[in-house]
Amino acid sequence: MIDRKKQPSISKIDKIDFLEPKHFTIKDEVKLHLIDSVDDESVKIDFIFNAGTKNDEVHIASFVSAMLLSGTHEKTTSDINEQIDGLGGFFQAEASRENAYVAVYGLKKNIHAILDIVIDAITYVSFPQEEIDQLIAKNQQNFKVSSEKVSFLARRAFGKSLFEGTQYEAHAEYEDFETVTRDQLVTFHDKFYLNGLEKVCVTANLAEEDVKNIIDKVSNWSNKHPREYVELLTNTPKTVHIEKEGAIQTAIRIGRILFTRKKEDFLVFSVLNLVLGGYFGSRLMSNIREDKGYTYGIGSGVMEMQSTGYFFISTEVGKAVAEDAIIEIKKEIETLQNVLISEEELTLVKNYAIGQLLQSSDGPNAMMDRFLSIDKYGLGYDYYDRIMQTFNESTPEKIREMAKKYLNWNDFLIITAG
């Protein structure tokens, strides 16, 4: 008979094999990174530009990002999309605060043809006025739809308050969209795309010759501008409520400015974050979802940016229990500050964290992500050994110390929308 009450023995992960990409120089500091251990015909190419919303008012960066394939003097946007689709290619573009990203997907047999079309379209984009007008209307409508969602309202207010007084604060309002001019787009595009390429990442089983070919195509896009990032160390604590008529749930965002992984406390704090709200069995999920049934989900996280970062708790709860939910969140944090976590819970969290690290390093695309997250801060692969070591060496005392140091209710921004 098998013993169904007893968990089969488990073994710990003591080592993770990381695969370093091959590196090629595009120009000076601008590199191409290649992971070629791909066992199928897929090709994924990511272009990272110094074209984030930090560089201008937020809507200019996102307009340019959305209009990269909007047409040249030779081709309409429909021609361009038709050609990319015809080759089985996919194109995505998005802008964040610090960078803009372009991703091209396709199969090996067509990838150079797809790239030629994309690169030509981006190089010679003419920002036709009727395309701008159409995008304005579309953005206005999307903005109205989003504004009906309490999660959007809370997230937006959170970002605005968190980065108050810096260039990361900017948020487009409905009226802003129609002020966009073609000249602004042309200037931004020229500065931050045609002269703003920071990095290219290729995940595909491509030969060196193919890679050289890609480099030739984009080398003159290399970034020629200083990269400036907000180095925020603190935020102004405050409580903001956004009234949303008719809402039956309230969105809650609580958090504060923190740090990046270059700061020594980052890793131990990450363990604390897991305990509090970073996984399904976390304190917040166990209490607010699995015990009280107040929400479909609640979580906390650590966001890293280039020279700053932040901690946040995020949930949507029934309107009637919103105040209770905040009281319970506060209680969970205070418990972590006052009561030592049991060895049993800590061991579980450590094992889970290392399992997650193994999973997030599984496969060529994941390997590229692992590389990017250390390369961004100038760290080497030994950093991952340090992660394992720090996780394993975390003690209940250290976790409590982190909670006391960084999770003080008086330091928090508390945003509710509903």
Next chain:
Amino acid sequence: MIEFKKFTLDNNLKVIFHHDPSTPMAVVNTLFDVGARDEDENKTGFAHLFEHLMFGGSANIPDFDGPLQQAGGESNAFTSNDITNYYDTLPAHNLETALWLESDRMLNLAFTPKSLEVQRQVVIEEFKQRYLNQPYGDAWLEFRPLAYKKHSYKWATIGKEVAHIEDATMQDVKEFFSKYYNPSNAILCIAGNFEEAFVQDMVNKWYRDIPAGIKVPRNIPQEPSQKEFREKTIERNVPADAFYYGFKMPGKTDELYYTADLLSDVLGRGKSSRLHTKIYKELNLASEIAAYVLGAHDEGLLMISGKLNNGVSFDQLDDAIWEVLETVKARPIDLTELKKIKNKVETTAVFSDQGILNKAMSLSAHELLGDANHINVEQQIYDNVTAEMIHTYAQHKLVKTNCSVLKIKASTK
């Protein structure tokens, strides 16, 4: 080509094993052949509520997630109108923990009143968050009963109404479990870097003593074939008018499913599709428009949906949509366009076969529909679809009498 092995235990549990030497992780995927379509019309939302209860502890193990997390893994699940699917991802050397957990909850649940009480609340909050507290969230709650009159696809997975979830009793839960959660009604798929013999031993060890149960014959009322155009307009406090056109189409086991899928690509997949080009780009009537198929096992829907631009009427849009539909009915698409949509399907297939979790889920789903190996021939079926087949299909199916339309009108406050 995705290689796999198949074996069946004495208790009828079907097992698929996919060997992937390239990963340190393992996946245990369990598909139960039960979805919202199997629910009682007066107790809807139950298959999905039940999925939540499966994480509330089993016969011998009070906590499902803890031991899995202890082993470095994690778990989740989803419910659709057709199936309920559970999956665990964990480091390969700890595979046995997942089998121990999954086999115990297939054997029996703990059925604690607390779990039922809390998960009812959690699901009600999910109902609010996803369906009630955001613009257009209830579109499918309205559209399904318009398109289906008899078949249980007429309600959404979340359920018809919150009250059905509030009323769920422990007795309902127990009956549902004994009816559907047994080896005869399940497909188990294991993926990772293992020897086949090891997988067989492990599966036998943990699953062979689970009683087989009985495969319940599916007895869903057939949807009578639609013979009339259906239309419904509702007013909601939304920022823009929205439209949903649904055309009945064959289920997934019918080869015509693939023809319909490609037709939906011609019409509305991506920015070079006919609807996007005409209605968004050229006429500027909609701020977004797309066409897609729902992927249902029984008779499904080819959908066209989107949002109107300010100042555009539903009638203007309707004329334009039918004009585009007439273009695919008038003559077969040319070979360039056919090649284009097939190329996109091919790229999508290569990317969606990446990673053991995708592969394990997909093998299980194909096995349920008849044969796991279907995953390897699907591309060929798409390739075999001709422009003439799409043309004939469009002529028969893109007609008013096969169409249901839901309009959501922005109410003027």
